[in-house]
Amino acid sequence: MSGLVMPPVPQPGSGSGSGSGSGSGSGDLMIEADAVSKSYGTVHALNSVSVSARRGTVLALLGHNGAGKTTLVNILTTALPLSSGRASVAGYDVARDPFEIRRRIGLTGQFASVDGRLSGRDNLVLIARLLGAGRRAARSRADELLQLFELTTVADRRADGYSGGLRRRLDLAVSLVGGPQVIFLDEPTTGLDPSSRLKLWEIVEGLVRQGATVLLTTQYLEEADRLADTIAVLSAGRVVASGTPEELKATVGRRTVTLTLDGDDAPGRAGASLRGAGFAPVGGEEGTRSLVVPIDTTREIADVVRALDHAGVEATELTFGEPSLDDVYLTLAEQHARTPA
Structure with missing residues (x-):
């Protein structure tokens, strides 16, 4: 053989973030x-x-x-x-x-x-x-x-x-x-x-x-x-x-607002108010002071806060979470399991 012509070796970088x-x-x-x-x-x-x-x-x-x-x-x-x-x-x-x-x-x-x-x-x-x-x-x-x-x-x-x-x-x-x-x-x-x-x-x-x-x-x-x-x-x-990862998350996954509330009876009062506003909060079990509220758009964060005000509940911490690929994958797996072969 005449010898292989090989291109230069690309150098690695340390950049992060989805999509290279x-x-x-x-x-x-x-x-x-x-x-x-x-x-x-x-x-x-x-x-x-x-x-x-x-x-x-x-x-x-x-x-x-x-x-x-x-x-x-x-x-x-x-x-x-x-x-x-x-x-x-x-x-x-x-x-x-x-x-x-x-x-x-x-x-x-x-x-x-x-x-x-x-x-x-x-x-x-x-x-x-x-x-x-x-x-x-x-x-x-x-x-x-x-x-x-x-x-x-x-x-x-x-x-x-x-x-x-x-x-x-x-x-x-x-x-x-x-x-x-x-x-x-x-x-x-x-x-x-x-x-x-x-x-x-x-x-x-x-x-x-x-x-x-x-x-x-x-x-x-x-x-x-x-x-x-x-x-x-x-x-x-x-x-x-x-x-894209973002498209899959937007299509299947749901954003959430996690609330840490002030007062032992706060989760119960906040949950009732949120349900009255059309939300489906998760959590609030006995002994906990947190609720997770699924939302569709970031604009709904303001609606969540208004529902808390209406219930007279103070949130000591409010965390916004984007959907993850874990959410996407689990949802797809459940959908596929329910679909007849």
Whole structure:
């Protein structure tokens, strides 16, 4: 081989907040699944699933074990043929151009796949050489990735001596050796401690700011909320909801006002007044002085306060809470459980 030309390694940042796709340039569609289905006899692992992601964004697939997340990843990475529908990655059809897709993607599975008998550096050099890089280029690429993932101090240790967090970082580094345009992360932080998980989040955010497109499967709601530009919620092989984190929260979740009240009889009087004003407060059990009031808009906070004034109750603390992805996921799970198959 003539040697692999590899792009510069993007540097990670420590930015936070939902959605890492601010670096999206042309808005090219880099991942597209259109009515994709996968069946094994009478078992439907995927049933007409449609998702998409543009360049420089993160698409999160959220769902329980068996929801179909990994099956979709396997189809998009050409490891598994689809039964019907159409899918493309980086502009190439998964059925017609699997080789072109494999040249342009990186994949990190649920479990670290590095060779534990080799050092971290040797794992990276080996993959670079297999991709066609010369000896010098392979070592240079390995050094860049070791620095990016803060693995330089353990670079020459056998990988089977790494902690879980270090092995996951090395696994992700291996998937980036060829400078992929699209990165598939299948539950990459499963089993990691909070510190290691946070480090991986920061690395992913840095990669996306440099233009990479990421498809992330996860069961961690906080992970999807922080990283994803768009989320598709899967259940039993179907997409049951999709949108930005904010759109999903606004559609399914409800805002709340939590009240801490002054006086032992205050919750009872406040609850009666709030119900009279059309609210459905929760709480106020014996021995507590707090109520949680679901609201639809922030304008209703003033109505809550007026109801308290009408009851002659003083609130020592008032806290406004936005809906969370936990609310969304639990609501969708309940709706799906009630829906006949």
